Amino acid sequence: MLGRVDTRSVSPVFVGRTGELTALTAALARADAGEPQALLVSGEAGVGKTRLVEELVDTACSRGAVVAVGGCVEIGADGLPFAPFSTALRSLLRRLPDELIAAADGQEGELARILPELGQSGREALGEDATARLFELTVRLLERLAADRTVVLVLEDLHWSDASTRNLLAYLFRALRRGRLVVIATYRADDIHRRHPLRPLLAELDRLRSVRHLELSRFTRAEVATQLAGILAAEPGAALLDEIFTRSDGNAFFVEELACSYGTGCSPGLTESLRDVLLVRVEALPDHAQRVVRIVAEGGTTVEHPLLLAVSRLAEDDLIEALRLAVGANILLPVDDNSYRFRHSLVREAVSDDLLPGERSRLNRRYAEALEADPGGVCVDVRTTRLAGYWYNAHDAAKALPVVLSAAVEARRRYAYSEQLRLLERAMELWDDAPPEVLATLRPPDDAEVYPACASGTKTSALSYLDLMAEATVAARFGGDRERALALSKKAVRVLERDTDPLRAAWFWTQRSRLTQELTRGDGWDELATAQELVRGLPPSAVHADILVNIASWGALHRPGPEALAAATRAVEYAELVGAETIELHARLTRGWLTADAGGVEEGLAEMYAVRDRAVEIGEVGVIGRAGTNLPSTLEAMGRSAEAVAAAELAIAHCHQRGLANSEGWVRGNLAQSLTSLGRWTEADRILDEAAGLAHSRKTRGLIADRRAELALRRGDLTQARVQVDAARAFYGTHDPQPQHSISLSRMAMCVAAREGRLADARAEFEQAVGRGFPPGTQRYALPLLCAAVAMEAGALGLPGSAGGRARILAAVRAEAKRLPTVVPVWQAYGLLLDAELARAEGRTDPELWGRAALAFERAGRPYETAVAQCGWAAALLDAHGNRSAAAGPLARAHALAAGLGARPLAEETAQLAARARIGLDAAPGEGDPTADDTDPVRALGLTPREQDVLRLVAAGHTNRRIAEELYISPKTASVHVSNILGKLGVSGRTEAAATAHRLRLFGDPVA
Template identity: 65%
Template sequence: MLGAVETRSVSPVFVGRADELGTLNDALARAAAGEPQALLLGGEAGVGKTRLIEEFATGACREGAVVAVGGCVEIGADGLPFAPFSSALRALRRHLPGELAEAAAGQEEELARLLPELGESPRGRHDEDGTARLFELTVRLLERVAADRPVVVLLEDLHWADASTRHLLAYLFRTLRSGRLLVVATYRADDIHRRHPLRPLLAELDRLRTVRRIELNRFSRSEVARQIAGILAAEPDPAQVDDIFARSDGNAFFVEELAVAARDGGCAGLTDSLRDLLLVRVESLPESSQRVVRIVAEGGSTVEYRLLAAVARLCEDDLIEALRAAVGANILLATPDGDGYRFRHSLVREAVGDDLLPGERSRLNRRYAEALEADPTLVPADERAARLASHWYHAHDAAKALPAVLDASVAARRRHAYSEQLRLLERAMELWDTAPEAVRADLRPVDCTEVYPPPQSGECAGTPLRYLDLMAEAAVAGRFSGERKRALKITKRALHLLEDDGDPLRAAWFWLQRSRLVESQGLGDGWQELATAQDLVRGLPPSEVHADVLANVANWLMVHRPGPDALQAAERAVQYARMVGARDIELNARLTLGGLFVESGDIDVGLAEVHEVLRRATQAGVAYVMGRAHVNLPSNLEGVGRSLEAVRMLHQGLELTRSLGLLDTEAWIWGNLADSLFSLGRWDEAAEAGDHSERVGQSAKPRGFRATIHARLALARGDLATAGEQLARARAHFGTHDSVPQHALPLATVAVGTAAGQGRLQDARAELAQALRIGFPPGTHRYGWPLLLAAATAEADARGLPAAEPDRAESVGRLRETARSLVTNVPVWQAHERWVRAELLRAEGRDTPDDWSEALAAFEPLERPYDLARVRYRLAGSLLARGGTEEERGRATELLRLSRATADHLGARPLADAASALAQRARLTLARAAGPAPLAPADPAEALGLTSRERDVLRLVAAGRSNRQIAEELFISPKTASVHVSNILAKLGVAGRGEAAAVAHRMRLFPPETAAAGPAGRAG
C-alpha cells in the first residue's frame, strides 16, 4: 500500500521530528474516528519533508490505513492540470478498485476528467459552473471511499502546482465534511516568494480553522550529529560534525551530501558552493551516465523508460549501464511502478538543469517532442498534449509549438482546467505572429460552439482559425477560471481589433462577455456594455449571439428595472433562441419570462412557466438553468407569501446544487432560505442559513446575504448596535455601483428601523426619502411594503416627541400616497396594506380597534408569526387606550399573552418588553397561574427598575433636554444629572439619549400631555 512513498534515503536513521510526527499521527487518529483532517507541511528544499512523510506513511500503513500519493509535476515551467489528484485517485483505484468504482457510480463521465480510466469525458457545451461540479464530485468521491476505512491522501510539491490543482485543494479543504480521510499537502517554503501563486492559497487556508500547518525547521547540531552517525554507521568526529553543521546550516539533504562526500574520501572543503557540491557527484559519473542524467533533468519530474530510450538514442545495454551508474550513485531513482526514473532530490535536478547550455536545452526539448510525435504511447494519455506542447515551446519552434499548444488548450478545457487553458491560449497568442502563415491557415477551431457561434450559419470546422477566436476562447477561460482581470484585458484588445472589422456579431459577443466581467468584478452594473451589444445586433437576422444578448438584457432589466421593457426583451429572446435552436438560451430566457409574469401579477401563469422550464432543464441536464430555477422559483413563491413552499423548494435546490457543485448558486439558495425562514419565524435557522451562504459563496454578494439577515435579526431582537454594523457590512458587500432593488430596499428597511430605534427619526426619514427617490419598479412591492411599514411605525412611535413634529404631516402624507401606488395582489400584501394604514392612523392619533382588527384578520391565516404578534400587540394597545370594557380587557390580555409568548420564543426583546409594559400599565396579568397572581406594577417605569428621580430625569430626556437644562429644572447639579442619565441608559439597555427617548415613548411611559415641551431638533 505504501507505493510511491517508498524512497531510498542515504541515512537509515530517522532523526528528530518527534513533534511533527506526533501531529501527523494525531491527525490520522482523528480521521480514523470519523473526523476528516487537513494538514499543510512546509519547509525549505532539503529540510526533510519527504523523509517525514515516508516515516508517517509507513506507520499509517501498519495501522491499516490506505495511503495514496500524488505529486505535482513540473514540465519546464509548466504544470500538468490536476496531476497530484489524478495520481492519488489512480493509487486509490489500485488499492480499492471496488470501493472507488462504487463511489464513482453514475458520475464516471465527469470524474473521468481527473481519472481517464473511468471512461470518456463528455464534450458538451461548457459553462461557468463546470469546474465547481467537478470539484464537488471529487470531494464527495473521496469522502465515500474513506467512509469505512482510514484513507491518507498525500499531495507533494504544491510549489509546482497548477492553478486548477490549487483551486481544487482549496475547495477540498473548505468543504470536507465526512469520512475517515486525512489529506496532507507539502510545499517548499523557500520557493514561496512574494508573487508566488501559492502564497494567496496558503493565506486563505490559514484562515480555516479546520486546517493545521506544520513548518519543518532545520536540524540542530545534535540532530546533525545523529544523522551523520547513521550515514557513517559510526560516531563522527566532533570537528567533522562542526564543519558539516556549519556548511549545511542544518539542512538535512546537504548534511547527507556532505557526509557522503566525506565518507567517500572527498574533502569537505572542496567547494564553497553547495550547488557545486551537488554537481560534483554528477560529474564523477561516466560520460554516458552524465548524458542520461542531463536528459532526465530536462524531461520533467519523472521520465518514462521508453521515452528516455527514444531521446537518449543509446543501445539498450549502454542505456541500462548508464542508468545503473546514476542509480548506484544515488543521483537517480527508479519510480515505484518501475516504469521510469526520477532524481533522488529535486535540488539535484535543478542544479543539473541550470547547468545545461541554452542550445542544449532546446535540442533536448526537440528530441522529446519528436519522440512523442513518433510514438504518443510513450507517456500517459492524459499527459501527452501538455507535455508535447511544453517541449515544442521550449524547443523554440513556433511552427510546431502553435498547433501543439492549441491541442493542449483543448485538452485542458475538457478537463475543466480553465486556468491552464488560459495560460496555453495566451502562449498561443504569443506564438501567433511568429508561426508561418501556412501553419496558421491550416488551423481550424476545435469545438468552437462551446464558446460562441460563427457569424454565418454552417460548420465552424470549415472556417480557418482567427486570432479573434483565440481571444474569445481566452476571455471565456479567464471568466471560468476566475482570472477576470486578464479576461477583461483580452476583451478590450479584441474590441479594439474589431473597430474596423465590420463584424457586429463578434463585437456584440465580446461586449456581452465584458458586461459579465464588469459586473462580476464590481466595476459597474454592466448595463452600458449590454446596451452596446444590443445596439450592435439590432436589425440583424436571428442568431445565437442575438438571442443570448436579449436573454441577458431581459435578466438585467428584471433585476434592476423590471417592467414592460424586460418582458419584451425576454419574449424576443425566447423567440430568437427557438428560431436558431439554442435550447439552453431559450430555457434561460423562459425562466426570466416566468419570473416577470409573476412580478407583473400574472402569478399562476408565471409559476407554471418556471415549473415547466425546470422540468425541461432537468430532462436535458442543463445545470445552470436547473440551479437558477431553484433560486428564482422559491423567490417567486416567497414574493407571493408562500414561504413554506419556498422552503421545501430551497431544500431541494440545496441537494441539487451540492450534487452538481454549483457553489455560487448554492450560496444564493442559502440566502433565499434565510429570508423565507425569517418570515416563518424560524430565526435561528435563518441565521444559520445566512452563515452557510457566506461560507459557500465565491463572491461578495453571499457575504451581503449573511450580513442582511443578521441585520434584520439584530433589529428585531433589539440589538441596534449589531444591526447597524451588519447593515454597513451588507451595503459594502453589495456595493454602491449596482443598486439592485432586491438588495437596496430591504437594507433601507433595516436602516429606517435602526435609526428609529435609536431615536434618530430624521435619519429614518432621510433613508426613506432616498428609497422613494429611486422608486418601486413593477414587482418590487414585496420589498416596498416592509419599507413603508418600518417608516410608518417609526412615525407612529415618535408621536408626541417634539423633535418629531416638524415635517410629520408631510412625512405621513407621503407614506400614504406611496402606499396607494403599491400592488396588493396577494393576501400577504393586502395584510401589509391594512397594517400600514393602521400605523399611519396611529401616527395621527386616529387609529381605532376596528383598524387593527382588520389588520389582525388579514394576518391570522398567513405564516408570519412575528408580524402577527406585532399586530396583536397593537390591537391590544388600541383596546386599552380607550379604557375598555371587561370583555375588551379580557381580549387585550389574551392578545398580549400571545404576542409576548411569540416574542419570547423568537427572542424579540423589544416586542416582549413592550407587551409586558403595556400589561403592567393596564394592570393586566399575562402569566397563566393556578391560583391568584399578584398584580403587575402599575407604573412601567418601576418595572424597569427606575427610581422616582430617574423617572423624572427620563421624562426630561424624552423631551429633548440637555443635562444642564435637566439640572436647572430639577434643582440638582449638572454632574448629578449626568449620573442619573448614565444609570437610566444602563437600566434601559440602550446606548444613547435618543434610544432612551425612543424606548420611553414606545412604552408610553409618559402620556403626551405630561411630556415637557422641549426644543425641537435631532436626538443624539
Template identity: 65%
Template sequence: MLAPVESRSVSPVFVGRAAELETLHDALAHASGGEPQALVIGGEAGVGKTRLVEEFAGAAAREGAVVVLGGCVEIGADGLPFAPFSTALRALRRDLPEELAAAAAGQEEELARLLPELGEAPPSRGADRSDEEGMARLFELTARLLERVAADRTVVVALEDLHWADASTRHLLSYLFRTLRTGRLVVLATYRSDDIHRRHPLRPLLAELDRLRTVRRIELGRFNRAEVGRQIAGILATEPDPAQVDEIFERSDGNAFFVEELAVATHEDSCSGLTDSLRDLLLVRVERLPESAQRVARIVAEGGSTVEYRLLAAVARLAEDDLIEALRAAVNANILIAAPGGDGYRFRHSLVREAVGDDLLPGERSRLNRRYAEALEADPTLVPADERVMRLASYWYHAHDPAKALPAVLDASVTARRRHAHSEQLRLLERAMELWDSAPEDVRATLRPVDYTEVYPPCGCDPATTPLRYLDLMAEAAVAGRLCGERERALKITKRALHLLEEEGDPLRAAWFWVQRSRLVQAQARGDGWKELATAQQLVRGLPPSEVHAEVLAAAANWSMLHDPGPDAMTAAERAVEYARMVGAEDIEFNARLTLGGLMVDAGQIEAGLAEMYEVRDEAVARGLTAVVGRSHVNLPSALEGIGRSEEAVALLREGLRLTQNMGLRDSEAWIWANLAESLFSLGRWEEAAEAAVNAQRTGQSAKPRGGGSNWLAHLALARGEVAEAAHHLAAARASYGTHDPMPQNNLPMAYVTIGTAAAEGRVLDARAEADRALSAGFPPGTQRYAWPLLLAAALAESDARAPAPPAAQEGRAAFLKRLFEAVRKLTTGAPLWLAYDKWTRAELDRAESRATPDTWSDVVTAFEALERPHDLAQVRHRLAEALLAIGGDDERARATELLRLARATATHLGARPLADATAHLAQRARLSLTAAPPPTDPADSLGLTTRERDVLRLVSAGRTNRQIAEELFISPKTASVHVSNILGKLGVSGRGEAAAMAHRLGLFSAETVTSGTRS
C-alpha cells in the same frame, strides 16, 4: 530490472524532527477521531521534507491508515493540471476500489475530469454562458468524495512539490483546506521555501493559509552539528571523525541533502577534489559516470519529473543493453532512482536534476525536447493517456517549432478546459496567441474552431469548415480568464479584441465581447455593466436572429430584472426566448424563460409567471442542465416568497439544497441558503432561519450570497431587539454587496434595516432621512416585494414617534407623511401579501395622525390571518388591542385581552423582545391580566371602589389631570371626570387633594405604585 541498488547516501537512521513528527502524529490522532486535518510543510531544497513525509507515512500505514501520495509534476516550466490529485485519487482507487466507486457514485462523469479511469468527462455546455460554477462544482465533488472515502477509515493524502503546482491544483488545495468538514482525513502538502520568491504564484495561497486557523504550518530548519553527526554516522555505518563532522557541517550548513553528498564524497576520498560550489558538487558525481550514463542523465533531466522507460529508450536511441548499463551506472551512483510503480526513472533529488538541466546548452535543450515530441507523436502509448497531450504541447513549445507547437498547444488547451483547469487553459491560449504569427499560414489554415473552441464564431459560419481565427483564441481566452478568476487579464484581452474589431465590421462578434466585458466589469467592481450591455444591444439591433443576439437580449433582460425591472425588461426577455428557440440555443432559452417568469410575477401575472418558472425547473432537472437547475431553485422560491407563499418556497428550497449539494453548485447553494433564511424568517421559524443565514455566509464562494446571509441575520437581530447586532450584520451585508453594482433586491432590504435600527434607537430623523432617500430613488415596477416592508418600516417609525414637536418640525413631518402616503397609494397590491402590507402601512399612517380606529386595524388583522407570517400577525393584533382599549368598553377590553395574549405568546415563542415588551407594557397600562389566574384582591374594594375607579384614584394621587387620566387609561376626558366625581362621593371628600390625602393615609397605594404611575 534495476531494483537491487545501493543507496548508501540515504541514512537508515531518521535524524531529528521530533517536534515536527509529533505534530504530524497529533494531526493523525485528530483525524482518526473524525476531525479532518490540513498541514503544509515548508523548507528549502534538500532540508528533508520528503524524508519526513515518508517517515510519517510509514508510521500512519502501520497504524492502519491508507496513505496515498501525489506529486506536482514539472515538465520544463509547465505543471500538469491537477497532477498530484489525479495521482493520489488513482492510488486510492487502487487501494480502495469498492469504497471509491461507492463514494463517486452518480458523479463519475464530473470526477473523470480528475480521474479518467472513472469514465469519460462530458464536454462543458457553452463555457461562455452556463459553466460559471464548473470548476467550483468539480472542487466540491472532490471534497465530498474524499470525505466519503474517509468516513470509516483514516486516509492520508500527501501532495509534494507544491512550488511546481499549476494554478488549478493550488485552487483545489485551497478549497479543500477551507471546506473539508467531516471524515478521518489528513491532507498535507510540501513546498520548497527557497523557491518562493516575491512574485511566485504560491505566495498568495500561503498567505491565505496563514489566515486559516484549521491549517497547521510546519517549517523545517537545517540540522545542527549534533544532528549532522548522527546523520553521517547513519550514512557511513560508523562513528565519523569529529573534524570530518565539523568540515561537512560547515560546508553543508546543516542541509540534509548536502550532508549526504559531502559524506559520500569524503568517504570516497574525493573531498580534496571538490570545488567550493555545492552546485558543482552535484555535477561532479554525474561527471564521474560513463559517457552513456551522463547522456541518459541529461535526457532524463529535460524529460520532466519522471520519464517512462519506453519513452526514454525512444529518445536515447541506444541499444537496449547499452541503455540498461547506462541506467544501472546512474542508479548505482544514486543519481537516478526507479519511479514509484517501476515504470520509469527520476532523479533522486530535484536539486541534482536542476543542476544537470542548467548545464545543458540551449541548442541541446531544444533538440532533446524535439526528440521527446517526435517519439511521443510516433507512439502516443509511451506516456499515460491523461498526460499525453499536455506533455506533447510542452515538448514542442520548448523545441521552438511553431508549426508543431501551435496545434499541440491548442490541443492541450482543450484538455485543460475539459478538466475545468481554466488557469492552465488561459496560459496555453496565451501561448497559442504568442505562436500565432510565427506559425506558417498553411498550418493555421488547417485549424478549425470546432476542434479548439467552445465560443464559436458568432458570424453564422460553420465552425467545422471555417478556419480558426486569432479572434477565436481571444474569445476563448477571455472566457477562460473569467472562469478562473484572472479577470484583469480577461479584460485586457477583450479590450484588444474590440480594438481589432473596430476595423473589421463584425457587429455580432463585437457584441459578444461587450457582453463579456459587462460580466467582467461587474466582477471586478468597476461598475454595474449596463453601459457595456447597452453597447451590445445597439450593435445587434436590426440584425437577424442569432445565438449572440439571443444572448445579448437574455443578458439585458436579466440585468434589468435585478436592477431596473419593468416593461422593457419583459420585452427583452420575450425576444430572447424567441430568438434562442429559433437558433436552438437551449441554455439561453431556459435562462431567459426563468427571467421572463420572474418578471411576469412582479408584473402581477402571478400564476402564469410561476407556471413558466416551474416548467423550466422541471425540464432542467429532467435534462440535467446543471446551471439552470441551480438558478431555478434560487429564482422560483424567491418569486414565491415575494408573494407570500413561504411554505411552498421552503419545500422547493430544501429540494434545491439537495440537488445543488449533489451537483457541487456551491454558489447556487449559498443563494438557496440565503433565500431559505428569508422564508423561514417569514414563517416564524427563526432559529432555523439563523442557521440558514450562517450557512449562506459559510458556503458562498462569491460575496453577494454571503451578503444575503448577513442581510437576514440583520433582520433577525432587529426583530429580536438586538439593535447593535443588527447594525453589525448590516455593515457586513453592505461590504459584501459593494457599491459598484446597486440592486433593489439588496439595497431596499438594507434600507429597511437602517430605518428599523434608527427607530429602535429613537433616531426618528435618521430613520426619516433614510426613507426619504428611498422615496427619492423611487420604486420601479417589480420592486414592490422589497418596497412594501420599507414603506411599512418608515410608517412604523413615524407612528411610534407621536410626541409633540416644534411647529417647524411638525411641518416637516407632515410633508414626509404626505410623501409616504403618495408612495403607498401608487405601489401595486396585486398579491394578497402586498395588499396586506398596503392596509397595514395605511393604518400606521392613520395612527401617526391619531386617526386609526379598531375597524381600521380589524381589517389589517383579517388580511394577515390569511397569510403565513406569525410575527406580522402578532404585531397588528397588538395594534388592534391598543385601538380597542382606547374605546374602553368591557367588550373591547375582553377582546383586547385575548389579542394581547395571542400576541405575547407569539412574541415569546419567537424571541421578539420589542413586541413582547410592547405587549406587556400595554397590558400593564390597561390593567389587563394576560394570565389565566384571577387578579389579587385590592384593598380599595372595601371602600366600594370599582377596578376602574381604583385606577383613576391612583392617578389622582399622582397629580394627574382628567385629560392625562383619560390618555393613560384609554378613556375619554368626560368619562374620567365622571369617575373622579364618583370617587369623591364614595370617599366622602370634597376635592381631589383630600382624596389623594385619604388614599395615602389609608395606604391604598404604595409610593412605588404612585411614582410608577407618574413615569407612565
C-alpha cells in the same frame, strides 16, 4: 527493470524534527477521532520536508491508515492541471477500488476530469460554477473515502503547482468539514519570491485557523553530526564535521551530497559551488550513463522507460546498464510504473541547467517525435500536455501550435481554465511564426454552445486569431483572472475597429459588461447597450439571444419592469429561432420571474416550474442552480412561503447532488427567509449556519448576513442587527446597486436607528432609499419599508424635536404607496398595515384598520406581522373606546405569538400595554381581567417612584441639570437615576429611553 539496488547516501537515522513530527502525529490522532486535519510543511530545498513526511507516512501505515501521495510537476507551468490530485486519487483507486467507485457513484463523469480512470467525462458545463462544482464533488469523494478509515493525502512540491491545483487545494482546506482525513501539502519556501503565484494562496491559508503550518529550519551542528554518523556508519571526525557543516550550512540534502563526495574519494573542498557538488556524482558516471541522466533531466519529473529507450537511441541492454549505474549512484530512482525520476529535484535542476541551449532543443524534439510515434507509452491524461511542452521547447511553431491548441481544449474540458489560458496565450505567441498552410488546417471545435469562439462572430471554417482571443477572454474570466480577461476583450475590440464584424464585436462587449460588474468597475449597462446597438438589425443569432438575455437579467436586477420583460420575451424568441436551448431556458426563467412580479402570478410561476423541470431533465447545471435560487425567491415574494420552502428543499437536493455548493448556499439563504416568514426562526438559524459553510461568493455571504440581520432585528438584538447590515453592505459592495438588496437593508438600518433613538439617522436612511426609487416588481421590499417608516414616525409622536420632519416623511410614504401594486394577499396585508400605521402617525385611532390588517396577515400565514397588527389593534381599541374586554383577545394573541417566536421587543410591548390597561395576558380571547393589578403600569418595568419622575422628564427632553432643578435634587443624583433607568429599560441612551416611553405611552397619550 532494475530490481533492488543498494543505496546508502540517505541517512538511515531520522534526525531531529521532534516537535514537527509530534505535531504531525497529533494531527493523525485527531483525524483518527474523526476531525479532519490540514497542514502545510515548508522549508528550503533539501532541508528534509520529504523525509519528515515519510516518517509520518510510516506511522500512519503502521496504524492502518491509507496513504496517497501526489506531487506537482514542473510541466504544470505549461498547463498540466490537477497533477498531484490525479496521482493521489489514482493511488487510492489502486488501494481502495471498490470503495472509491462507490464514493464516486453518480458523479463519475464529473470526477473523471481529475481521474480519467473513472470513465468518460460528462457533458461540459461551461462557467465558473463548473470548476467550483468539480471541487465540491472532489471534497465529497475524499470525505466519503475517509468516513470509515483514516486517509492521509500528501501533496508535494506546491511551488510547482498549476493554478487549478492551487485553487482546488484552497477549496479543500476551506470546505473540509468531516471525515478521518489528513491533508499535508509541502513547498519550498526559498522558491516563493514576491510574485510567485503560490504566495496569495499561502496568505489565504494562513488566515484559516483550521490549517497548521510547520516550517522546517536547517540542522544544528549536533544534528549534522548525527546525520553524518548514519550515512558514514561511523562517527565523523571533527575536521570533516566542521567542513561539511560549514559548506552545507545545515541543509540536510547538501550534507548527504557532500558526504557522498567524501565517500567516493572526491574531497568536498574541491568545488566552491554547491551546484557543482550536486554534479560531482553525475560527472563520475561513464559517458553513456551521463547522457541518459541528461535525457531524463529534460523529460520532466518522471520519464517512462519506453520513451526513454526511444529518445536515448541506445540498445535496451545498454540503456538498462546506464540506468543501473545512475540508480546505484543514488542519482535516479525507479518508480513503480516502469518510470524513472531523480532522487532529488535539486540534482535534476542542476543537470538541466548544465545543458546547452541547442542540446535542450534537440532533446525536446526527440521526446516529441518519440511520443508521437508511440503515444501509448505515456498516461493518457498527460499525453497531449507533455507533447505540447516538448514541441514548444523544441522551438517548432508548425508542430507546436496544433498540439498546444489541443492541450487547451483538454484543459477546458477538465475545467482547468487557468491552464487553458496559459496554453491559449502560448498559441497566440506561436501564431505569427506558424506557416500559413498550418494555420489553414486549424478548425474550431464543433461544440458551438460550449466553445464560445464558434458563437463569437461570423462562423468560418478556419480558426482565426480573434477566435483565440475570444477563448482566452472566457478562460481568463472563468479562471478568476478578470483583469487579464478585460485586457483581452479591450484589445479585441480595438482590433475589430479595423474589421467589419459587428456580431463578434458585440460578443466582446457583452464579455466586457460581465467583467465590469465582476471587477466592481460599474454596473455593466453601458457595455450591454453598446452590444445591443451593434446587433440591431442583424439576423437572429446565438450572440443576439445572449445579449438579450443579459439585458433582461440586468433589467430584472436593476430596473425591473416592462422593458426588462420585453427583452426577456425577445431573448426567448431569438433563442428558439437559433436552437440555443440553454439561452432560451435562462430567458424563460427571467421572463417567468418578471411576469409574476408584474401581476401574472400563476403564469409566471408556471413558466419557472417548467424551466426548472426541463433543466433537471437535460442536466443543464447552470439553469438548475439559477432556477433553484429564483423560484423559491419568487414564491416567497408572492406570499407563498410554505410552497417556497418545498421548492427550496428540492433545489437544495438538486444543488447538493451536483456539487453546486455556492448555489446551495444561496438557496439555503432564501429558505431561511421563508422559514422566518413562517415563524420557524430556530430552523432558519440552523439553515443559515449551514449556508455559511457553503457560501464562496461575496454576494452569497451578503445574502446570509442580510437574513441574519432580519432575525436579529425581530429578536431585538440591535447590535447584531447593525453588524449584519454593515456586513451585508460590505459584501454586496457599492459598484452594482440592486433594489433587492438595498431596500431591505435600508429598512433594517432605519429600524435599528429608530429603536436606538437616532431619529434623524433613521429618516435620512429612509429618504436615501426613496431617492433611489422603487422600480416595478420591488413592492415585496418597498411595502415593509414604508410600513416601518410610518411606524417609526408614529412611535416618535410627542418626542421632543420629532415634529420637524414628520410631514415630509409621511408625504413621501403616501406618494410612493400609490405607485405600488398590491395584487397578492401578502402585499394587500401590508397595504392595510400601512393604512393603519398612517392613521396612528397622524394622531387618528382606527381599530377597524388594524383588525383588517391582523386578519389579512393571519390568512397569509405571517405570524410575526400578525402579532404586530394584533398589538396595534389592541392599542387602538383601548385608545378609541377604552374597551379592555375587546382589547384583551388581540393583546393576548399578540403576546403569545411574539413570545413563542422569540420576538423580545414585541413581547415586551404587549406585556407593557397589558400592564397599562390592567389586562391579564392569560385571559380568554375577548375577555378582560377586572381583577388585574391596578398599580401604575410603569411599575411593571421595575422603576421606583423617583425613577418614574425622572423618566417622565427625560421623555419631555429635559437635561440632567433641568431634571435636578425640577425635582430639587443634585445633577449628580439625577445622572445616577438616568443611568439606572437606562439599565432597567435595556436601552443605550437618553433618546432611546424617551422613544421607548413615548412608544409605550407610559405617561399618557403623546402629542404630535
